[in-house]
Amino acid sequence: MNFASFSADGQSFYGAVAEGGMVALNSVCPQWPTLLDVIEAGALAELEKVAEGRPVTHEDYEFEMVLPNAKRILCVGVNFPDRNAEYKDGTTSAPKYMSLFPRFASGFTGHNQPLIRPPENQTLDYEGEVAIVIGKAGRRIAQDDAYDHIAAITICNEGTIRDWVRHAKFNVTQGKNWDRSAAMGPWLVPFKEASQLDDARILTRVNGEVRQDDVLSRMMHPIRREIEYISTFMTLQAGDIIVTGTPTGAGARFDPPRYLKPGDVVEVEVNGIGTLVNTVADEVL
Incomplete structure (x- = not known):
């Protein structure tokens, strides 16, 4: 049973x-x-029991970002081998430590939205990823225990917004937090077994054309390592979201770049979770 x-x-509502x-x-x-x-409250399993057998209450509705009041969203950057190679910075080996940056809930919208x-810049790009929601707090979590959290x-x-991640030398925050420039959903899938992540495949399509296609098992910093590393310097709390990394194939890496424009349809499909679908529109001032 999934929740939204x-x-x-x-x-x-939820x-x-x-x-x-x-x-x-x-x-x-x-x-x-x-x-x-x-x-x-650690109550997803209880919520499943409550929902079992209840009738549909809403046939006409709109999805929101899955956790619109999320307090902390941390994203892992450049986490697939081919994505690392796209940067052409002379490095040939995987980085020892992962790149991290924050996002805020105001930057996200929901499925089918x-x-x-924005009018300030038209380099809106896509990045299909899997996100995990922490359910049990922890500090200095061992990799062997990571999935338990x-x-x-x-x-x-x-x-x-690609041009805005280049405004300063060492940060990307301003390019990553434009209002409703990203999406998360359609729903939350309760995490019950390792295969849900270990066997997951990300497919991103723009107007039906496959742009990204990779599996989480190829990540340079696997999700267990992400949880271990992040929880070293901060206590992970229930409700924290970790966006785990995107494969190669974002629009910025084409020559010339292929940025999103109004009317485009972007689909991010992950087996075992579903498909997140979004159109693109210019901001109405």
């Missing part, structure tokens, strides 16, 4: 994804006002 945040009739619509669970579980509260291209997994299109 959604809106209907001007209100926000609930279970069902055939034919959504099963809103807010009023059934007032102790957990949002899906983030469910994660923080448009990625927003994951509550759920989802899909991210880590949309980026």
Whole structure:
């Protein structure tokens, strides 16, 4: 059973994804006002039991970013071998340490919603990735224990305004946090076994054309290592999101670059999770 945040009739809800619509669970579980509260309470399994057999409450709705009130989102950059080679910086071996940068929930939208291209710059790009949601807090987590700290997994299109990641020498934050430039969803899939990540494959299509195609097992810094490394310097909390890295094939790496434009349709598919679909639109001022 998968869970999503959604809106209907001007209100926000969370609930279970069902055939034919959504099963809103807010009023059934007032102790957990949002899906983030469910994660923080370690109650996904309990929520599954609550949702079992309940009828669809909403047939007409819009997806929101899966955790619209997420407090901390940390992204791993340049984490596939071919992606590392794209930088052509003279290095031939995998980097010893991973690249990291923060994103904020305001930069994300939901499934079937448009990625927003701002008027200041038109280098909006896509990056298909798997995201993990921490379910159990921990510090200095060993790799062997890392998967025990994951509550759920989802899909991210880590949309980026490329020119703005080059505004300064050592940071990319301003190119990674434009409002609604990225998407996360469609839903959270409870994490129950290692194969959900170890056997996952990322496919990104733009207007039906495959642009990215790779498997998580080729990551230079596997997810177990990401959790170990990040939890060395900060205590991971329930509800934290780690966006784990994108394969080669982003629009910036074509010659000439192939950036997103209004009307484009971007699909990020991950087996065992689903497909995150977004259109592209210019910001309305």
